Amino acid sequence: MPTAARHLITMLRRLDVDRVFCVPGESYLPVLDALADEPAIDLVTCRHESGAGLMAVADAKMTDRPGVALVSRGPGATNAALAVHTAQQDGAPMVLFIGQLPRKNLERGVFQKIDYERTFADMAKWVVEVHEGGRLVETAAEAFRVARDGTPGPVVISVPEDVFDEQVGDALPEPTRPSLTTPTPDEVTAVADRLGAAKRPLLLIGGQARSARGRAALAACVDRWQVPVATSYKHQDLFDNHHPCFAGHLGFGLPPAAWQHLTDADLIVAVGTRLNEITTQHYRLPNAPTPDQPLIHIHPDPAQIGRVFETTARIVADTIPFLEALGARTPPAPPDPSARAAWRDRLHTAVLDLARWTPSEAPDGVDFGHVVAALIDQLPSDAVLAMDAGNFGSWLHRHFLFRSTHLLLGAISGAMGLGMPAAVAAALRYPDRQVVGVVGDGGFLMTGNELATAVQYGARVRLFVANNRSYGTIRLHQEKQFPGRVAGTNLTNPNFAALAEAFGARGLMLDTPQDTPSVVREALGHNGPVVVDVRTSLEHLSTFSTLTSLAAAAAP
Numbered sequence: 001m002p003t004a005a006r007h008l009i010t011m012l013r014r015l016d017v018d019r020v021f022c023v024p025g026e027s028y029l030p031v032l033d034a035l036a037d038e039p040a041i042d043l044v045t046c047r048h049e050s051g052a053g054l055m056a057v058a059d060a061k062m063t064d065r066p067g068v069a070l071v072s073r074g075p076g077a078t079n080a081a082l083a084v085h086t087a088q089q090d091g092a093p094m095v096l097f098i099g100q101l102p103r104k105n106l107e108r109g110v111f112q113k114i115d116y117e118r119t120f121a122d123m124a125k126w127v128v129e130v131h132e133g134g135r136l137v138e139t140a141a142e143a144f145r146v147a148r149d150g151t152p153g154p155v156v157i158s159v160p161e162d163v164f165d166e167q168v169g170d171a172l173p174e175p176t177r178p179s180l181t182t183p184t185p186d187e188v189t190a191v192a193d194r195l196g197a198a199k200r201p202l203l204l205i206g207g208q209a210r211s212a213r214g215r216a217a218l219a220a221c222v223d224r225w226q227v228p229v230a231t232s233y234k235h236q237d238l239f240d241n242h243h244p245c246f247a248g249h250l251g252f253g254l255p256p257a258a259w260q261h262l263t264d265a266d267l268i269v270a271v272g273t274r275l276n277e278i279t280t281q282h283y284r285l286p287n288a289p290t291p292d293q294p295l296i297h298i299h300p301d302p303a304q305i306g307r308v309f310e311t312t313a314r315i316v317a318d319t320i321p322f323l324e325a326l327g328a329r330t331p332p333a334p335p336d337p338s339a340r341a342a343w344r345d346r347l348h349t350a351v352l353d354l355a356r357w358t359p360s361e362a363p364d365g366v367d368f369g370h371v372v373a374a375l376i377d378q379l380p381s382d383a384v385l386a387m388d389a390g391n392f393g394s395w396l397h398r399h400f401l402f403r404s405t406h407l408l409l410g411a412i413s414g415a416m417g418l419g420m421p422a423a424v425a426a427a428l429r430y431p432d433r434q435v436v437g438v439v440g441d442g443g444f445l446m447t448g449n450e451l452a453t454a455v456q457y458g459a460r461v462r463l464f465v466a467n468n469r470s471y472g473t474i475r476l477h478q479e480k481q482f483p484g485r486v487a488g489t490n491l492t493n494p495n496f497a498a499l500a501e502a503f504g505a506r507g508l509m510l511d512t513p514q515d516t517p518s519v520v521r522e523a524l525g526h527n528g529p530v531v532v533d534v535r536t537s538l539e540h541l542s543t544f545s546t547l548t549s550l551a552a553a554a555a556p
Contacts, residue, residue, distance in 0.1 A: 004133030005030035007172070007337025009038050011137040015144050015175050017041060017068055019059060019428070021052040023079075025072020027099025030164035032070075049076045051421045051450040053083020057092045058386070058409050058422035062429050066093040066147040066155075072531065073100050074112025082415055087154035087292070088411035090234075091207055092105075093147035094154040095140070096124075098157040103131060104160045105173045117156045125151075129158040138173045145176045150301035151274065152208075181300050183317040186425060188325045190313060191296055195225060196332040202247065202265035202344045205227040207275025207412075208300070208319040209238050214263070214272075215404045217320050221327035226340070227269075228347045232264060232279040234387075234410035241355075241401035247347035248354070250279045251397045254352040254415070255544055258354055261347065263292065271298045274318030275309060278412070283308065298322050357399045361513065362537030368395045368466050369543060370513045371534055374408065374520035375436065381405045384426040388419030390440035391473045391542040392466035398543045416443040420450045420463065428458035434524060437463040441493050442471050448499075448526045454529040455504040461530070462523045465496045468536040476541050476550070483554035500531035511535040521555055 002010075008031065010368045012020070019042040024032055035043045046052035049071045056067030067087075071080045087094040101113055114253070117127045126146045130139050136159065143155040195201050209218050218239055222229050228247035231238050236249035250259060259281050268286055273279060280286065286295050286309060294312035295304045298319070305314040315322065334340040360367050372395040379385075381403045387393050387410040402408065409426060411418040423437030439448075444465050454461050466472075475489040497507030506526050510519045510533065523530045539547050 001036070001167040002170065003030060003164065004136045004166045004168050007137050007168050008036040008140060009034040009041065011140050011172055011175070012068065012271040013038065013040055015141065015261065016065055020045060020061075020068040020070055021046055021055040022070035023047070023049050023052050023072070023076060023426075025076055025099050026070045027101070028070060028097065028159070028164060029161075031097070031099075042428075044453065046421075046453050047449045048418060048447065049079035050082045051447050051453065053080040053096065054086065054447065055425040055450075056094050057083050057087045057090065058418070058425040059429060060092045060094055060152075061090070061210065061409055062407065063424065063435065066095045066144050068097070069094050070097045071099070073098060074114055077114060077116060081120070081123070082121055082417060084154045084156065085412045086411050086418065087238035088123050088125075090411060091152050095143050095147055095151040096154060096156045096525045098156065098158045100129065100158045103160045111547070116156055120156045123154065124156045125153045127156045129160075130163060131160065131267050134162050134168045134263070136163065141175045145178075146177045151304060154382075180318040180321050181316060181324055182321040183298070183315050183489050187313075187315045188322070188329065189315070189342065191269060191315070191326060192329045192331070192381075194294065194296065195227060195269065197335060198267040199336055199339045200265050201267040201269065202262060202537050203226050203227050203248075204232065204268055204270040204273060204279070205229055205235070205238055206232040206271065206279070206319070207235050207238075208272030209323065210235065211320070214238070214320050214323070215326060217323035219404060221323045224327050226344065228344050232273045233276070234408060235410050237396070237402040237406045237408040240404045241351065242403070244348050245344055246351055248351045249397060250281060250285065252278050253394060253542070254281065254546065258350075261350055265293055267294050267296070269296045269298070271322060274299070274304045276412070277430070283400040312505065324360070330471060355399050355401055359513070360540070362540045364539050365454065365535045365537035366513050366516070367540045368392050368511060368536050369399060370516040371464055371520065372396050372399050374516045376400055377517070378520055378524055379434055379436065383407075383436060384409065384412075384430060386419050386426055386435065386437040387420035388437070388439035388443035389414050389416045389473070390443060390466065391476060392438060392440050392536065394543040396438060416440070419443055420447045423461040423463060424450050424454045424457075424459045425452065427461045428457060431460065435461050437461055439463060439465055441465055441467045441469065441491060441496070445493075451500065451503045451505055451529060451531065454552075458528070460528060462526075463529070463531045464523075465531060465533055466536045467493055467496060467533055468538040470494055470538050472538070472541055475538075476545060479547065479550040480555070484550060496531055496533035500529075505529040505531055508532045509535070532541050
């Protein structure tokens with residue numbers, strides 16, 4: 001008879017799992033042993049549980065299937081909490097398996113004991129501890145369903161180590177396949193009627209359209225209706241930014257001039273987005289709780305609709321079937337075609353104006369815009385860009401006009417540390433695509449040890465480290481709130497290029513703007529992982545701010 005551990009691996013295959021990420025631990029050794037006999041599941045050994053968990057989150061975003069991570073009890077589980085929180089904030093399906101203490105010791109308060117139901121209750125959609133080997137596979141199947149349904153997110157399964165060795169029967173439950181909630185014809189008709197009557201409509205699209213089918217449905221719907229579309233935070237890759245209907249990306253730290261024109265919309269249709277604080281620009285687009293224009297909110301999770309905003313219409317439906325149904329309708333002629341066209345052109349022109357970049361010299365390093373400009377020129381249209389959190393990302397968000405064939409992996413949670421693990425996960429998932437990671441010096445030294453994982457598995461990541469020797473985002477807030485007083489944000493960094501070489505990767509240095517195109521070309525052309533130490537300017541703190549401008553704004 002099979003053990004619960006071997007039954008679990010068989011069930012994971014039935015659930016379409018082809019890769020799991022782990023830091024090995026003695027509390028789930030039977031699972032590792034079972035994986036050794038399952039060639040269809042790729043086991044990726046990472047260097048820290050946060051890295052393993054964040055790789056699982058990134059893999060979920062790429063596959064639209066729950067990412068899987070395996071960690072040991074106590075310290076291993078708490079190290080993975082960053083990934084659980086990121087999965088919750090980002091709406092990414094994830095299943096975290098934790099090897100727990102033996103059952104006989106659970107109530108004795110012994111070595112590495114944690115009550116995971118209490119620890120993860122506010123982050124995970126479901127936290128469960130399995131005390132019987134015969135219930136492990138059915139719990140795993142249910143976990144995958146919960147992780148995907150409604151608002152996708154993380155599920156945590158704790159398994160006492162002796163449960164894995166229990167012998168169980170051969171029968172396996174049939175996994176539940178995800179089904180999409182479709183809107184009713186009347187609901188689609190109501191949205192179509194309002195869209196047809198609006199002079200200045202705006203479609204606000206969220207991450208639930210990130211699959212290939214979702215992107216295709218969005219493109220077809222917008223082409224048919226010719227309605228301007230703005231994307232939620234970290235999702236500007238969902239729609240071709242060159243398209244005349246692209247109305248911008250609602251990201252973090254945008255100056256008001258970059259988004260206030262969108263408030264002139266006379267109808268907002270929000271699809272597949274939870275309308276969080278960042279996407280709504282601190283609840284001003286639309287206004288909370290009462291929008292200045294009719295708001296139609298389409299989301300598969302009814303708890304997300306009406307939570308912050310009053311809605312004119314609420315439709316509980318998945319993004320893809322809604323977009324496909326709306327795209328199949330024939331739009332009526334708008335009441336004022338010239339006004340509709342002028343509205344569309346006004347929004348897209350604002351996008352192009354904001355994206356325009358003029359090369360600039362910095363007194364203390366390389367303006368990171370030079371790197372982004374070189375990536376724009378040299379990256380293919382199917383490149384994957386993995387972003388860490390930090391001000392360096394403002395150049396990418398502002399100036400890089402994404403194609404819908406690009407793939408952007410970023411943390412909506414704002415957590416530092418995603419960039420390196422996400423780049424590794426992407427390079428493993430798409431070995432023939434260019435995978436670029438953009439990280440700061442602070443974030444790299446949080447999870448940059450996963451460069452060892454990239455080297456071990458031959459993941460061709462190209463990592464650009466914005467090295468301005470500062471926690472730059474915090475420094476920006478510091479200059480605004482306590483001008484001229486710097487405390488706790490300065491950094492002393494290693495030579496990241498030399499560090500890369502020590503890991504077995506290629507290390508490159510970029511400290512002169514004129515060398516940027518050639519260094520980027522060399523990095524992209526190398527047949528292996530690369531780290532580029534970009535000696536970036538601290539004066540040019542973000543694409544929107546300099547230290548000088550911040551000081552001037554704070555002056556009496």
